[in-house]
Amino acid sequence: MDFGLNKEQQDIVAAAKEFALGEFPDRAQEFDRNETFDQDIWRKACELGFVGIFIPEEYEGAGYGFLEHCLITEEFWAVDPGIGQAILSCTFGSELLMLFGTEGQKQTILPKLVAGEAIIATAITEPDAGSDPTGAATTAVKDGDSWVINGSKIFATNGNLADYMMIFCLTDADNPSRHHRHSFILVPTEAKGYESNKLYGKMGIRASDTAELSLSDLRVPLENLVGKEGEGFHELMAFFNRTRLHVCAQGVGLAKAALEESIRHTRGRHQFGAPLASFQNTQFKLAEMATGIRASRNLYYEAASELDRGNIDHALISMAKWYAGENAVRCADAAVQMHGGYGYIDEYKVQRLYRDAKILEIYEGSKEMEKIIIAGTLVR
Numbered sequence: 001m002d003f004g005l006n007k008e009q010q011d012i013v014a015a016a017k018e019f020a021l022g023e024f025p026d027r028a029q030e031f032d033r034n035e036t037f038d039q040d041i042w043r044k045a046c047e048l049g050f051v052g053i054f055i056p057e058e059y060e061g062a063g064y065g066f067l068e069h070c071l072i073t074e075e076f077w078a079v080d081p082g083i084g085q086a087i088l089s090c091t092f093g094s095e096l097l098m099l100f101g102t103e104g105q106k107q108t109i110l111p112k113l114v115a116g117e118a119i120i121a122t123a124i125t126e127p128d129a130g131s132d133p134t135g136a137a138t139t140a141v142k143d144g145d146s147w148v149i150n151g152s153k154i155f156a157t158n159g160n161l162a163d164y165m166m167i168f169c170l171t172d173a174d175n176p177s178r179h180h181r182h183s184f185i186l187v188p189t190e191a192k193g194y195e196s197n198k199l200y201g202k203m204g205i206r207a208s209d210t211a212e213l214s215l216s217d218l219r220v221p222l223e224n225l226v227g228k229e230g231e232g233f234h235e236l237m238a239f240f241n242r243t244r245l246h247v248c249a250q251g252v253g254l255a256k257a258a259l260e261e262s263i264r265h266t267r268g269r270h271q272f273g274a275p276l277a278s279f280q281n282t283q284f285k286l287a288e289m290a291t292g293i294r295a296s297r298n299l300y301y302e303a304a305s306e307l308d309r310g311n312i313d314h315a316l317i318s319m320a321k322w323y324a325g326e327n328a329v330r331c332a333d334a335a336v337q338m339h340g341g342y343g344y345i346d347e348y349k350v351q352r353l354y355r356d357a358k359i360l361e362i363y364e365g366s367k368e369m370e371k372i373i374i375a376g377t378l379v380r
């Protein structure tokens with residue numbers, strides 16, 4: 001398999017890197033400390049075509065693939081994971097629309113996401129349903145020409161900022177199969193009955209908004225169903241086959257930043273009359289980091305290229321997500337260790353990377369869930 005990027009892809013990487021280096025470093029610490037974000041940066045990223053690059057041209061997107069989105073993700077996360085997430089999560093749910101939405105839903109929403117005129121988000125997780133989404137208890141009941149939604153969701157990225165929320169709802173509680181009980185319903189967040197509360201105090205990616213949602217007699221037209229009634233679980237798995245690759249690219253970017261910071265610091269700092277980088281212990285750590293990054297990147301290059309060709313290998317995607325997340329956590333830990341006490345202070349980027357990394361092993365399927373999926377293809 002050829003992992004070389006073509007000229008266009010190399011240009012996308014260079015442009016994403018230039019944009020991130022120009023916009024993120026001066027604001028990253030402020031957003032992290034205050035748990036805020038300046039949405040003008042997202043708007044600029046939209047103007048330059050970095051947001052929703054995988055959205056087809058007929059919906060005003062650039063019509064590239066998920067690989068190109070991953071390339072941008074890697075570069076953004078290498079400069080700052082929190083800002084990278086705040087910008088690129090604004091299309092989280094567009095993948096569901098592209099796969100299962102009606103023509104009208106796509107025409108109405110996708111162009112706005114690309115233009116920076118709207119944000120879409122997706123709420124699956126509930127207080128009592130995380131790794132097992134089939135336990136989701138938020139109900140959507142038909143009443144005349146409407147769905148009426150009641151329930152609560154937790155940890156919804158952009159829950160306070162989104163214009164549209166894809167909500168994973170229980171629509172057929174009595175279906176004998178747990179995998180045919182749910183459906184996705186598209187909700188404009190201005191609808192009466194939609195309430196969001198910002199969750200403060202996250203360990204990392206603090207520039208990114210996270211909310212708990214309360215949905216109370218929220219009414220939307222029946223045509224706001226996305227995809228097929230009762231097929232929500234399978235649609236969710238198809239969605240994750242796209243978004244988990246983004247998480248892999250996030251991990252590669254973060255690990256790359258940890259390595260770069262470590263090389264810079266260990267070259268410059270001297271102990272026992274020699275640079276830290278001259279000690280074999282340091283060199284072994286750097287070598288391990290570089291190898292883990294290369295392996296993670298190759299996993300997403302392969303999985304995303306296959307996906308863009310229409311070949312979905314969900315075990316490979318889970319391998320990429322799990323491996324890159326764990327590698328990023330390992331690299332961030334090693335980077336802090338090599339920085340010694342300086343790595344523990346928030347003036348140093350590695351301290352933020354250490355906190356930002358952990359989410360990669362948790363969201364969009366914890367690493368344990370990924371291993372269950374991989375093993376499921378080995379031992380049937």
Ligand SMILES: Cc1cc2nc3c(=O)[nH]c(=O)nc-3n(C[C@H](O)[C@H](O)[C@H](O)COP(=O)(O)OP(=O)(O)OC[C@H]3O[C@@H](n4cnc5c(N)ncnc54)[C@H](O)[C@@H]3O)c2cc1C
Pocket residue numbers: 122123124125129130131132154155156157158202210359362363364365366367368369
């Ligand atoms: C910052 C942030 C952003 C998020 N964004 C979103 C979002 O936009 N939309 C959304 O819907 N959700 C979102 N989430 C939720 C996230 O996807 C869940 O937290 C995640 O799926 C884990 O679910 P849980 O927290 O309920 O943990 P649990 O399911 O309670 O799991 C706890 C631990 O038990 C392990 N475990 C569970 N079951 C098994 C098993 N069968 N075998 C082995 N181990 C098991 C898990 O791997 C995990 O380590 C977000 C979370 C965070 C923190």
